[in-house]
Amino acid sequence: MAEIVLAYCASHAPMMSSARMAAPEAQRKNFFGALEYLKDQAVERGVQACVVLSNEHFTNFFLENFPQICIGVGEKNWGPTEEWLPIDKVWIPGHEGLANHIARYTLDHGFDPAFSHQLELDHGIMTVYYELDNEMKLPLVPIVQNCAVPPLMPVRRAYEFGKQLGDAIRSYTGLQRVAVVGAGGLSHFIGNPRVGDIVEDHDRWFLERLERGEVEQILDMPDSEIELAGNGNHEMRSWLAVAGAMAPLTSTTLAYEPVHPWITGMGVAQWDTTGTQQGTRQNQEEPA
């Protein structure tokens, strides 16, 4: 059976690649330092494949057909789609076995994910994946979530999907060591009068809830409240899916920087997969 040997989430502002040096040095070092640490962990732990959850930005889907969840089950996917993103445009290997197992397992456990045999991967996945593997050869199972076009999947359901995703990975027999990664958030505004604003107190509150195992305080948030920290804050669904996959473990925040040149609250948090954390169901608030 596969084991999740690495689990983390990171923000995915495209400017982290396209305007890397625009961020103040200290912020840059803190954010990328955390990602560098995680990359080293991936090598050290012999990660064989990664599952990366991120959100759709009108890259693969449009208003005719907009799935809440789509699993990339193909042998390869293309990215990044943005011509201005300074990451080589390449075919990224998928992992058909793991991806199809996740699709089958989640279908059997209360979810109806769409699937795609070929996705275009935009900055949402590519920025974070690139920092995990600069050579972009690590097999990648992309999972694209709707975090933009109402009606959106409730955040609680994103968390519940994550639980099934975690169980799916752990029940897969074709690999031994898998990483699960969430890419997106935290607070940011795009395409509206508040573009550039960052809601730092929200971001710190959110990260603290994940650290304390108080995820229940997040899971009943309506979309109207989530949007107070930006329309981009809907991307918390990727974080919550990873939190679900790793429950009852809680996260540790490796970095948080409100990077104004990147218009985003940039966070990195890791779940301890080494078995040393004494996380139990008791330190998580159970749903009412």
Add this chain to the structure above:
Amino acid sequence: MSLYQLHRCVYDWVRAGEVNSGTDVDGRLNFDDTVYELSVDERKAFVDRDVAGLYQLGLHQVLLNRFCRAAGFARDDYRKILEPFGETEERRGRWQR
């Protein structure tokens, strides 16, 4: 109601200039907006690259962001254009309590 057509038009225009769109030529150069059933206001806003107009017409904000980038508007520039439409936020999130 042509709001969907407006979205489709803007989306197709943005995508026409992106990598992997199937052509080496910038598809935005000869983009034909007449195939979309747009209202007079919608067509004018699209043709004029009128960011404020598109915002007021209800173009999805993720798409508006991509449109601005493709049309050459820097973020600070389009923020200035949209700022007059901002509203004072009275609501508070639970993290503020």
